[in-house]
Amino acid sequence: VNCLFLDALCQKNKAERPPVWLMRQAGRYMASYRKIRAQHSFLEMCKNPELITEVTLLPIRQFGFDAAIVFSDILLIAEAMGFGLAFEDGKGPVLRAPPRFPEDVAQLRGKNIKEELSFVLEGITLLKKELTVPLIGFAGAPFTVACYMIEGEMTGKKNRELKKTKEWMFSAPEKFHQLLEIISDYTVEYLNAQIEHGVEAIQLFDSWAHVLGNRQFEQFSKPYIKRILDRLNKCPRILFAKGASCCYESLAELNLEAISLDWQSSLLDVRKRLSPKICLQGNLDPDILLASRNVVEEEAHALLAKMRHDPAFIFNLGHGILPETPEENVQALVECVKNFS
């Protein structure tokens, strides 16, 4: 069993090299993934425990990553809460609000989230029988899930600027808080169920935090991240909050083991600012994997050299791997990390 990942999470990786995994490592950049995807819709894949298992394992077998992450999507919880969910080609996820949303937010309560998302839990059970590396479970941070619920889709510039979300937030803050609270409570239930079924770490994704002003992040995102982290059963917790590099000190005070950094910050600077007790994960720019093999190796080496012998560092990207990434570059990246000493 490969312990690098869990060792780094508890700040005691004594190996010559850090563990490596990539956000969205089981994805469209892999030919083997596209082959399965040609037979099934994305949602079918997410809802079938055997396919979850098969797809989760693809990158572990092909590239030898040091951790696996359950193949799933942060918006399945929205579907479980009563939203229509579709993944349209070239458009990404599209959420259709239930009738009387947003007027009636309380209607979203009362779902049996473990039953609605049982396929994920079954997938975890199957995966645990196959894996020799740790398994990471995950969920979206409440603010990010709420953004999708309110915007419906993230295709347009105005969507990506969260215009509707901010309008809601400023004009009906109580209702927005109510929505965030409901999402948080379901997320606690969902993540605790993932932990019960055997995931060995969890990661919360606040992928849209960067659009918020600092005061709004403190009011509308952080308290709900805290609410979740405080209520989780014992399990290492990683937080990815895009664009939050200005407030890592304050995030590091939360009940968590690791912070996953986007690509804007210098890991070494962040390490200097934070207690050595926090594990840092990240933060290669995913666009680097679109460049030549030389560039990939040079950039990976630069990052590795900076974090040399840091017992609490997990090599990863600053965001999800891009679908157009050449598989050879992923291979080169993993080799680079594994051969580092």
Place this chain on the structure above:
Amino acid sequence: VNCLFLDALCQKNKAERPPVWLMRQAGRYMASYRKIRAQHSFLEMCKNPELITEVTLLPIRQFGFDAAIVFSDILLIAEAMGFGLAFEDGKGPVLRAPPRFPEDVAQLRGKNIKEELSFVLEGITLLKKELTVPLIGFAGAPFTVACYMIEGEMTGKKNRELKKTKEWMFSAPEKFHQLLEIISDYTVEYLNAQIEHGVEAIQLFDSWAHVLGNRQFEQFSKPYIKRILDRLNKCPRILFAKGASCCYESLAELNLEAISLDWQSSLLDVRKRLSPKICLQGNLDPDILLASRNVVEEEAHALLAKMRHDPAFIFNLGHGILPETPEENVQALVECVKNFS
């Protein structure tokens, strides 16, 4: 003469309140601006010294800002360097590269930038006769100007992710450095001419820095910002680098008086991290000005309360004011700052 702005820039504002101005304060959100714009294209307005003067003065007269900023655009320098420049409705700026660009970058040298942009300098001369508040000159940071040259326009998602720029940067770094150097040298000439004509402070805009990874920012943006700042004639210098909140410590070591912050960081946290000798400018989220008057006042008060009695704080937004901003909200914001004590 109103000294608040210059006092804050040299860290000695002893007044009860900070100075206030807004990025893009002379713009489409003003009815009086739209009236002039209905008669002239944006480029005509930028190239006519009388119109530059008239438009620059509009927000000073209507709202009583404590500083004026020359009405212009960061891409006029690209046009002066041989690019075609157009502003298309709903599309923003569009640059058309000269023949043999990018193969032949050196062709961009040899322009008389002061002559090409003489209308700006004449506008400054006229403005100096009218103004009772300090006048700010500006230019784009070389990396940001280069992005527009390479992307051509920023309308698509791939443009805004700077896909072409990064491809160039990684595949032909020497040529990219050559381009950045040429832009830097013209920018020094241009800003020094603005200073000679009477601007009392300058601001560099690195509006696309947030898309760069940290190592790339250190390689491809910061050295050229430094090159410019080091070569400017004596004049207070402000740097706006979007998304650079992770590296304010390193930016504060540059040859500058002030850092203008985007809306993601907490000014108070940044103040704690930086020497009190750096002036901080910013950083209200421009979307807040789209909310109700109550929200505008509440958020402005929160920011003012945080920076209470800081002798080196300039109230501003974290990015340019949005065209859809109601004028009443700008009025309310300015009153809020002016009545603060």
